[in-house]
Each structure stands twice: as C-alpha cells, then as structure tokens.
Amino acid sequence: MANPALPRPVLGSPAPRRKFQRPRVKHVVYTFVWAMVAFDLLVLVWMALSSFKTAREIFATPFGLPESWQLENWARAWEVGDFGPAILRTLLVVAATAIGTVAIAAPAAYALSRFGARSASGLTSFMAMGLGIPIQAIMLPLFVAMSQIGLVNSLGGLILVYIATSVPFAVFFLTAFFRSLSAELEEAAALDGATPWRTFWQIMLPLARSGIVTLVILNVIGHWSEGMLAMIFLQDPQQQTLSLALLGFMSRVQFSGADWGGLFAAIGLVVLPLLLVYIWLGRRIIEGMTLGSGK
Numbered sequence: 285m286a287n288p289a290l291p292r293p294v295l296g297s298p299a300p301r302r303k304f305q306r307p308r309v310k311h312v313v314y315t316f317v318w319a320m321v322a323f324d325l326l327v328l329v330w331m332a333l334s335s336f337k338t339a340r341e342i343f344a345t346p347f348g349l350p351e352s353w354q355l356e357n358w359a360r361a362w363e364v365g366d367f368g369p370a371i372l373r374t375l376l377v378v379a380a381t382a383i384g385t386v387a388i389a390a391p392a393a394y395a396l397s398r399f400g401a402r403s404a405s406g407l408t409s410f411m412a413m414g415l416g417i418p419i420q421a422i423m424l425p426l427f428v429a430m431s432q433i434g435l436v437n438s439l440g441g442l443i444l445v446y447i448a449t450s451v452p453f454a455v456f457f458l459t460a461f462f463r464s465l466s467a468e469l470e471e472a473a474a475l476d477g478a479t480p481w482r483t484f485w486q487i488m489l490p491l492a493r494s495g496i497v498t499l500v501i502l503n504v505i506g507h508w509s510e511g512m513l514a515m516i517f518l519q520d521p522q523q524q525t526l527s528l529a530l531l532g533f534m535s536r537v538q539f540s541g542a543d544w545g546g547l548f549a550a551i552g553l554v555v556l557p558l559l560l561v562y563i564w565l566g567r568r569i570i571e572g573m574t575l576g577s578g579k
C-alpha cells in the first residue's frame with residue numbers, strides 16, 4: 285500500500301534526475317597545491333641526503349640514509365668552490381640592489397598613486413609594460429652600453445642592471461600598495477602645513493612598511509641566485525657571485541671527477557640561505573601581498 289504522505293508522480297512527467305555531485309574546485313586546487321608541496325619537499329630531502337653521501341651511495345640508494353655522513357663534502361665544496369668571498373660579494377650586490385630599488389620605486393609609486401595628473405595612469409601602464417620585456421631581448425644592448433662606460437666586470441655595474449630590471453615590478457607593486465592606504469592622514473597633514481615630501485617621508489612611508497619589507501624580500505630572493513646577467517657582466521673570476529661560484533664548481537666536478545656529493549653540498553650552500561629566509565619571513569611576504577591588494 286502506497287504511503288499517502290509521499291507525493292504521487294504525475295503521469296507523463298519525466299522521472300526526477302539524480303544530481304551529479306561534482307568535486308569542488310577548491311578541493312581540486314588544494315590537492316594540486318599539496319601535491320606540489322610534497323614534491324618540492326621530496327626534492328629538498330633528496331638533495332640534503334645526497335650532500336652527505338659518496339658518489340656510489342647517491343646512485344645506489346638515492347632516498348636512503350647515508351652509511352656514513354660525509355661532512356667533508358660541505359668543507360670541500362666551500363674550499364674548492366671559493367664560496368666564502370662569493371657569498372660576501374652576493375650579499376653586497378643583493379643589499380645594494382634592494383636599497384636602490386626601494387629608494388627609486390617608493391617615491392615614484394607614491395606619486396603615481398596620489399597625484400591626480402592625467403599622465404599618472406599612463407606612466408603606471410608604461411612601468412607595467414617593463415614587466416613584459418624579456419631579459420634576453422635587452423642583454424646585448426645593455427652589455428654594449430655598459431661596456432662603453434666601463435661598467436663591465438664591476439659589481440657596481442651589475443647592481444645598476446639589477447636595479448633597472450627590478451624597478452618596473454617594484455613601482456607596479458608599491459603603487460597598488462599606496463592606493464590601499466587611507467588618504468585622510470594626508471589631508472590632515474596638509475592642513476597642518478606639511479609638504480608632500482614630508483607627508484610621504486614621515487607618514488606614508490612608515491605605513492607602507494609591510495609592502496616595502498615584502499618587496500625587499502622578493503628582491504633578495506630573486507637576485508640571490510641570479511646567474512644569467514651575472515655571467516654576462518662579470519667575466520672576471522675575482523668578481524664572481526654565488527651563482528657563478530656554483531657554476532665554476534660544477535665545471536671542476538665535470539672535468540676532475542664525479543664528485544657528486546660535493547656538488548649537492550655546493551647546491552645546498554646556495555639554496556639553504558634562501559630557505560632559511562623564507563621560513564623566517566614567509567608570513568611577512570603573504571601579509572604584504574594581501575595588504576597591497578586591498579583596493
């Protein structure tokens with residue numbers, strides 16, 4: 285006997301279709317992201333373990349623990365690759381590049397975000413166009429120009445090139461960040477008689493500290509292991525940076541013998557400082573990126 289509480293099907297009406305439960309896009313994205321994280325961690329662990337193994341163990345047991353921890357791999361890579369002076373030169377180049385980029389980009393981004401000139405949006409678009417220019421297209425003109433003024437084989441010349449290639453992104457990033465800040469404090473400062481420069485220096489620049497710190501961190505990460513421009517503009521072995529020291533050590537390994545343990549240790553000397561910086565300041569990067577996208 286049919287239950288009277290249930291609705292009776294209407295004659296001639298199609299049967300109700302069962303809804304197909306599609307997986308949510310968020311779950312798919314999370315799965316993909318965690319798979320990439322797991323892969324990166326696996327590569328990192330493999331590199332770390334290989335740096336303490338002999339060449340035979342690297343190929344015999346790539347993911348196993350070393351039979352005896354070869355600490356001399358790191359010492360040999362440090363001495364043979366001459367990484368000590370290279371790290372000091374890289375620190376100098378990275379610090380000067382970050383300071384120079386912020387010193388140029390911060391006032392320019394503030395002016396483009398606040399001044400109501402018609403050309404402001406055009407200049408912002410012009411700066412953003414610099415992000416789409418591949419570095420391979422300007423390497424030869426840059427080298428010719430730098431050689432004519434005597435800045436090839438010079439850390440100062442490399443710093444200028446790094447600053448020039450970093451300014452477009454820095455201006456684009458900080459412009460969006462300054463636009464997210466409230467203009468009421470600027471109006472109050474103007475009523476008190478503060479000049480635009482004083483308002484920028486004493487009020488707006490401290491408020492943009494999170495964005496500037498994020499920009500500095502991204503700049504350091506981008507230039508710490510940069511090798512293409514350094515290989516072009518630093519041809520003197522006495523001026524080589526960390527990436528060139530790693531390239532030179534790799535060449536020695538290929539010609540002198542299969543010192544794969546020392547090679548993985550040399551890679552660790554390049555990667556480990558960046559990893560520590562990201563672990564220490566990774567939250568600041570995320571905070572600065574999200575605050576800059578407020579408007």
